[in-house]
Amino acid sequence: MKKVKADPKGVLTGAHYLDGDYALAEGALAAGCRFFAGYPITPSTETAERFSERIPSVGGVFIQMEDEIASIAALIGAVWGGKKAMTVTSGPGFSLMMENIGLACMMETPLVIANVQRGGPSTGLPTLTGQQDMMQVKWGSHGDYEIIALCPDSPQECFDLCIDAFNLSEIYRVPTFIMADECVGHMHEKVVIPPAEEIELVERKWFKGPKDKYLPYKPDKDMIPFMVKAGDGHRFHTTGLTHDERGYPALNAEFQEVCVRHLVEKIRMNADKIIKLEEDEIDNAEIIVISYGITSRVTTRAVQQARKAGIKVGTIRLITVWPFPEKRIKELAKKIKAFVVPEINYGQIVREVERCVEGQAPVIHIPHCGGWVHDPDEIFKAIKEASK
Amino acid sequence: MKEEDHLEEKNPMEDLLRMDRIPHIWCPGCGIGTVVTSFAEALRKSKIDLDKTAIVSGIGCTGRVAGYVKLDSFHTTHGRAIPFATGLKLANPELKVIVFSGDGDIAGIGGNHFIHAARRNMDMIVICVNNFNYAMTGGQVAATTPTTANASTAPYGNYEYSFSLPYLAEASGATYVARWTALHLRRVAKSMQEALGKRGFSFIEVITPCVTLYARRNRLGDGLNLMKYYYEKSEIQHGADTRTVDISYQGKLIVGKFVDKEKPTFLDCMNEHLGKVLGDKYKSYGVSHE
Numbered sequence: 001m002k003k004v005k006a007d008p009k010g011v012l013t014g015a016h017y018l019d020g021d022y023a024l025a026e027g028a029l030a031a032g033c034r035f036f037a038g039y040p041i042t043p044s045t046e047t048a049e050r051f052s053e054r055i056p057s058v059g060g061v062f063i064q065m066e067d068e069i070a071s072i073a074a075l076i077g078a079v080w081g082g083k084k085a086m087t088v089t090s091g092p093g094f095s096l097m098m099e100n101i102g103l104a105c106m107m108e109t110p111l112v113i114a115n116v117q118r119g120g121p122s123t124g125l126p127t128l129t130g131q132q133d134m135m136q137v138k139w140g141s142h143g144d145y146e147i148i149a150l151c152p153d154s155p156q157e158c159f160d161l162c163i164d165a166f167n168l169s170e171i172y173r174v175p176t177f178i179m180a181d182e183c184v185g186h187m188h189e190k191v192v193i194p195p196a197e198e199i200e201l202v203e204r205k206w207f208k209g210p211k212d213k214y215l216p217y218k219p220d221k222d223m224i225p226f227m228v229k230a231g232d233g234h235r236f237h238t239t240g241l242t243h244d245e246r247g248y249p250a251l252n253a254e255f256q257e258v259c260v261r262h263l264v265e266k267i268r269m270n271a272d273k274i275i276k277l278e279e280d281e282i283d284n285a286e287i288i289v290i291s292y293g294i295t296s297r298v299t300t301r302a303v304q305q306a307r308k309a310g311i312k313v314g315t316i317r318l319i320t321v322w323p324f325p326e327k328r329i330k331e332l333a334k335k336i337k338a339f340v341v342p343e344i345n346y347g348q349i350v351r352e353v354e355r356c357v358e359g360q361a362p363v364i365h366i367p368h369c370g371g372w373v374h375d376p377d378e379i380f381k382a383i384k385e386a387s388k
Numbered sequence: 389m390k391e392e393d394h395l396e397e398k399n400p401m402e403d404l405l406r407m408d409r410i411p412h413i414w415c416p417g418c419g420i421g422t423v424v425t426s427f428a429e430a431l432r433k434s435k436i437d438l439d440k441t442a443i444v445s446g447i448g449c450t451g452r453v454a455g456y457v458k459l460d461s462f463h464t465t466h467g468r469a470i471p472f473a474t475g476l477k478l479a480n481p482e483l484k485v486i487v488f489s490g491d492g493d494i495a496g497i498g499g500n501h502f503i504h505a506a507r508r509n510m511d512m513i514v515i516c517v518n519n520f521n522y523a524m525t526g527g528q529v530a531a532t533t534p535t536t537a538n539a540s541t542a543p544y545g546n547y548e549y550s551f552s553l554p555y556l557a558e559a560s561g562a563t564y565v566a567r568w569t570a571l572h573l574r575r576v577a578k579s580m581q582e583a584l585g586k587r588g589f590s591f592i593e594v595i596t597p598c599v600t601l602y603a604r605r606n607r608l609g610d611g612l613n614l615m616k617y618y619y620e621k622s623e624i625q626h627g628a629d630t631r632t633v634d635i636s637y638q639g640k641l642i643v644g645k646f647v648d649k650e651k652p653t654f655l656d657c658m659n660e661h662l663g664k665v666l667g668d669k670y671k672s673y674g675v676s677h678e
Contacts, residue, residue, distance in 0.1 A: 035479050037471075056662045056670050061478045063654075065471060066504040073468040073501075074475030077444070080462065081479025103465050230460035230476055231483050233439035237406065237455060239463035248409060249455065249463075 001171055001222075006030050006199035010058050013195045020185040021046035021088070023155040024114050024178065025054065027162025028086045030199055033112070034060030035085040037074035039067055039093060042126040043182040044116035047088040068093035072100040072113070079109045080238070082229030084166060084204075086112040090182075091120045094133055095140070101175055102141035103240045105263055108217065108225060110169035110204070112162065114178040116185035117293075119344075119370030129182035130370035131293055131344040135351075137177050138322050144260050146267035148274055149177040149322040151292040155189045161319070167202040168274060172266055173224050179321060181344070183294040183373060207234070217259075218245040223266045271323040278317040281307075285314030286337040287386050290329075290353055292318040294373055295342050302379035311387045321349065329356035338386035342366035342379050362386065401428040404438075406458050413452055417603075417611020419570030419596025420450055423517050424457070426573050426594075427488070430580030441484045444473040446493035448524045449598075450517040453488040467498030470505045473512050481655055481674030484584065485511070491518040491532040495551050499531065506560035506589045511653040513583045513590045516553060519598035527601030534637035538605050552634035557591040558647050564590035565630065565647035570597070571619035572643065579645060588653050595622075595641060608638070 010029035018026065024047045028036070036055065038048040052062040060083070065071040071087045078085040089097065094115050104111060119125030120132050133140075137149045148168050150161045161178055169176035207214050207226035214234040217225050225245075228234045241249040242259045250259070267274070280303075282288065287306075291299045296317040306313045318325065333339075338361050341350040350365040357363055366382050368374050399405065405428070414420050431438065438459060445454035447466035454461040460483075464472045469487045477485045487494070494502050494516045505512065521539050522528040529539035532553070533546045557565045564586055566579040576594055583590035595618050597603050599611030608614050622641040625633075633642040652660065659672040 035475065037475060056666055059671060059673065061658075061673060063474070063478060065474075066500050069468060070471035070474070070501050070504070073464065073471035074478070076464075077462070077472040077475025077477075078479035079475075080460075081476040081483065083479040085475070085479070100465055100468060103468075229480060230442045230462075231440050231480050235439070235458050235460055237461045237463070239455065240465055241463065248406075 002203040003200050004203050006196040006201055007032060008196035011196040011199060012193050014193060016191045016193065017188055018155050018191045019046060019188045020152065020155040020158040020180055021116060022050045023158035023191045024088060024162050024180070025050035026191070026193060027159040028112065028166070029054055029058055030159070030193065031084065031163045031166035032201055033084045033086045033166065034058070035075070035078040035083040036062045036087065037065050037071040037078070037085070038087045038089065039065055039071050041090045041093045043118055043185050044088040044090045044114065047114065068096040069100060072097040072104070075111050076100065076104050076107065076109050079111050080230055086114070088114040088116065090116050090118045091124060091130070091133055092122070094136065098140045102143060102145065104175040105141070105145040105147065106240050107238050108173040109175065110173050112165045112169055112176050112178065114162070114180060117179065117181040125371050127182065128371040129294060129344060129373065131181055131295065132348070132370060134179060134321060134343070134345065134348040137179055145263050147175055147177060147322055148172065148267065148320070149179050151179050151318055151321050152184055153293055153296045153317065154184065155187060155191045158184065159191050159193060163199060163201070170202040170204050171224070172270065173205070173227065174267060179293065181293050215245045216247040217243060219262060223262070223269070267323055272327070274320060274323055275325045276319040277325055277328065278319060280315045282314040282316070282332070284312050286312040287340060287383050288314045288316055288332060288336055289340045289342070289379065289383065290316045290318065291342055292321055292349065295344060298373045298376050299342060299379055301376035302383060305376065305380045306383040309384065311383060313383055318349070324352045324356070326356050329353060330358070333357040333360040336361055338362040338364060340364045340366065340379065340382050340386055342368070342374050344368045344370050344373065401425065404428045404431060404458055406456055409456055412456055414449060415600045415611070417597065417599035418449070419519065419594070419611070419615055420453065420517055422570045422573060423515070423576060423594045423596065424453055426576035427457070427515065427580055429577040430584060433577070434581045434584040436484055436584055440482055441486070442476060443486045443488055444469045444476065445487070446489040446498060448490040448493050448522070449519070450488065450490035451493055467493055467496070468501065469493060470498055470501040470514065474505060474510055477510065477512055478655070487512060487514045489516065491516055491520070491553070492522045492530050495553055495556070496531045503556065503560040506557055506562045506591070508654040509561055509563060509588050509651050511587050511589070511655065513580070513592070515580065516591070516593045517596050518553065518593050519596045519602060521598055521602045523598045523601050527598070527605055534635055536637045537602070539602070540605065550635065552630070553593045554591070554633050554646050555630040558630045561589065562591045562647060563588035563649050563651050566645040567593040567595070567633065567643045569595040569615070569618040569622055569641060569643060571615045572622070582648070588651055
């Protein structure tokens with residue numbers, strides 16, 4: 001993995017007062033993203049607006065496509081044209097992108113998609129928050145594959161995780177998602193953008209060998225194949241079909257196993273390296289609250305109340321949601337009294353928690369239909385109930 | 389011919405094809421192969437840098453072309469070859485980008501991308517092999533199936549109006565529009581060569597027989613017969629008003645070069661406009677290569 005410093009042209013060093021959507025655009029520019037294709041959709045549009053305003057002076061392309069299907073297709077093309085690329089959307093647009101997210105996985109194309117989630121299903125609540133696409137991001141496209149998904153809980157983290165997302169996507173040649181939500185996307189807070197030389201980026205894993213020797217899908221020692229870009233003279237082929245290491249279609253069960261197993265294992269076997277959690281007072285905890293995104297900020301208040309009331313409560317904030325921190329939850333399930341899982345949906349990530357807990361402790365879900373965040377009291381009551 | 393001589397014999401297109409993928413999947417009598425032959429000839433004659441030439445296909449019989457041509461080649465999703473090609477071109481403007489796909493891909497599921505790429509005058513060539521039906525899936529009715537023609541999902545004949553693709557392309561903003569039949573080998577190659585030498589959105593439609601499905605279902609004889617029939621039924625009218633070139637079932641086919649004009653491309657417009665508005669702050673994107 002070759003690390004490089006960020007190009008100062010894209011880095012707006014300083015302390016700013018930005019909303020999460022703008023911070024996503026700044027994170028992308030700092031990460032070296034020079035191609036953005038998107039379609040306006042509330043509550044993510046401000047990222048596209050910010051990018052379109054900033055990119056002419058940085059050097060790159062913004063294009064507003066005819067729909068989200070075209071946006072993600074253009075992204076994949078742009079990455080194979082040699083650029084780092086990003087798009088931003090919300091629920092309905094995310095649904096439209098699903099087929100080509102599968103293509104990006106199959107072609108092992110590094111790119112970043114941010115979903116500023118709103119309430120669904122369908123048109124739902126365009127301007128109000130939700131966390132209802134957490135399973136869709138994992139399973140939404142057909143077939144077996146793995147992706148990486150990160151969850152920011154502040155504008156600062158929109159910036160920081162955008163850089164992480166680009167780096168992870170390059171390391172693993174995989175689409176990487178930033179699963180924000182309307183609250184975080186529209187929240188204005190202080191965002192500190194460091195100097196370019198303090199931002200470490202992962203360079204694409206360029207193939208440096210002779211022209212007739214490039215195999216786009218031959219795994220390297222670290223499982224990840226090398227990349228080239230169109231125009232380098234390799235005259236390579238890539239397809240959405242099940243393929244061999246040359247990228248040629250290989251339509252049988254034997255190659256299906258090699259190809260799909262690789263897509264899945266390159267993430268599963270590196271899960272420990274990918275997963276980032278924020279834990280607080282876990283060691284003596286009887287109750288652990290697991291949350292992510294805006295819900296983790298609401299949780300903070302409830303946890304303060306609970307601690308005042310003398311309850312031993314710890315928290316885990318899922319910065320990485322996918323791959324899921326299976327090992328850690330399994331380990332903790334043996335030691336604690338109960339888990340509490342608030343999220344703005346009717347039961348998504350809680351199912352993963354339940355799967356990992358394997359019945360060793362109660363898992364108390366606090367559902368929310370979307371449109372607003374939990375009342376901290378609801379979470380506090382659940383903690384109190386669990387501690388009895 | 390002695391056996392050794394036979395072994396020496398090489399396909400003249402060999403350097404342009406992925407010979408390790410031959411034989412191809414197309415049916416005997418299918419027109420796609422002849423269109424690929426014309427394309428290979430056009431590539432050779434145009435003397436463009438093949439290392440800087442990329443081909444993008446969608447899904448379907450013609451969607452397999454990208455898999456056989458020895459260029460940087462992308463076999464993408466159904467209908468999305470054009471937006472994929474848009475990203476490819478914009479990311480690396482020094483590339484010559486060709487979309488090679490079928491009527492279902494380009495005019496059916498991908499119709500919206502087609503009109504928008506033409507509207508933007510995106511610098512790419514779209515070659516559409518029109519065989520009047522969805523062949524890969526078994527001969528279903530398409531947006532291009534002539535009215536009354538039979539298809540597997542129009543078993544009593546098609547009662548919808550069909551697209552006239554040259555008209556659609558021109559109305560949407562294409563700067564080069566031509567239509568031929570598969571048997572117009574040299575004319576197809578010439579049009580492709582002209583398009584390869586141009587900048588802007590070029591569209592070439594090639595009418596081909598689908599011998600296994602469309603021809604059999606409509607009792608139109610074998611592939612070669614139908615190819616000849618299309619050829620004989622065509623009337624060359626260069627510069628024809630594209631409003632008059634629609635296709636009827638087994639009727640006359642107006643072919644030729646309908647549109648050939650110059651207009652700034654998407655990137656020309658972007659650079660010119662941003663340069664004007666932002667002044668020295670703006671450095672033209674991808675210009676040294678264009």
